Amino acid sequence: MDAYDDIMKLAFQAEEAIDASVVEKFGKRFRDKQVIIREGDIQQKIFWVLEGEVYVTQRMGDRYKVLATLGKGEIIGEMSFFDKSVRSATVIAKGDVHVLEFSRENFADIYAASPQWTRRLLVSLSKRIRGMVEKLS
């Protein structure tokens, strides 16, 4: 089975029924405090959190401020993909984290093929917007 078949299998699977072979192929583990995404980079990878939590932080002067904490089922790294920009935040593992890691091309295939992924991403972004408005109000 090639990578495209694996991606399509994932696109149409329910979150709780991700195939072990897909996890083996795309899975990646990060240790506590390990940097997953670094602000300013032009890396194009997108991650889906399977287990654990991550801090989304932004450098402000000489320190980092936590913008959000994201957990299981959340997608991270999508803003650079859709907005065609450099990484705007640093994402750091909060404890041990297990993710699926996609290339830009793999994610585009999943997103185009599967309405459930579109909805998942829109819900995730909407909740983060609501959270940020509440934090700022």
Add this chain to the structure above:
Amino acid sequence: MDTLPRWLQYGDQVSLPSRADLYATGDAPGDRPIFYVVAGMVRLEFTLSGSRVPLYLVPDSVFGLVEVLAECSRLCRVLTTERTILYRWDLEGFLTAAGVSWELALNATTCLTRELRILNAEFADRVAAGAH
């Protein structure tokens, strides 16, 4: 307007003059709360601790989705800045349209990432100013 995409059929058209208010902060989302800009321009206006943060949306943009998916009242005011034609959907209509149009799904997601980016930048400015 006979070249409009076919997936707009899942919603209905609204024509508005310049400076028309669509909704205000705190309003409940209505029956057809998700909008797509066909022509013209709208301004989203967040009022955050007293200061106004605007976001201008041009044709092909989508707005009104956040409050439906995050299940909350309207987070910003929206008004037209010129004569504007919109399409509006309920959530089911929007998801049906997005399911048949990769372009619509992409536009909607891009609009949300821009909103979040602007809010993150506002937050960063406030932290830098010592407000958070």
